[in-house]
Amino acid sequence: MLMLTAVPAGAGSQRSATSVRFAAGGAVCDATPENPHWSSGASDRRILFKTRVTCKGSYPSLTVRIKGSLQRGPLMGPKLVAASSDQTQAIKNGKTATFYTPQVGGKQVSTPGEYTGFIAGQITVPVPGNLDDGHSKTVKLK
Secondary structure (H helix, E strand, O other), X not given: OOOOOOOOOOOOOOOOOEOEEEEEOOEEEEEEEOOOEEOOOOOOOOEEEEEEEEEEEOOOEEEEEEEEXXXXXXXXXXXXXXXXXXXXXXXXXXXXXXXXEOOOOOOOEOOOEEEEEEEEEEXXXXXXXXXXXXXXXXXXXX
């Protein structure tokens, strides 16, 4: 099992988000983690981030795995993993899927603070591909 860990001090010094690109057997997927935010769709107050994944290539559909980690802490310095997710979805060629961190039914986060969303993604079917990772911006939620 791949464990997403907190970014070491100074490693998260990029102010902008990074997207993820992973490929396998003639297909490529781009994953973009959105910034953490207060959920507007949930009846309770919770913090989450979404990852949008779009795939294109020579297959009618692909299976993609996204592991997410919602981490609390300043832009530079140690972070604590507040919640995580591990999801797999089939994505049709040219379409976009949404992955949520934390997942519905998982540990929810409702404490104000500075948060960053980290992801690792990979095509798993029909051919396993490379693993790549990225992150959102660090945002302060009050």
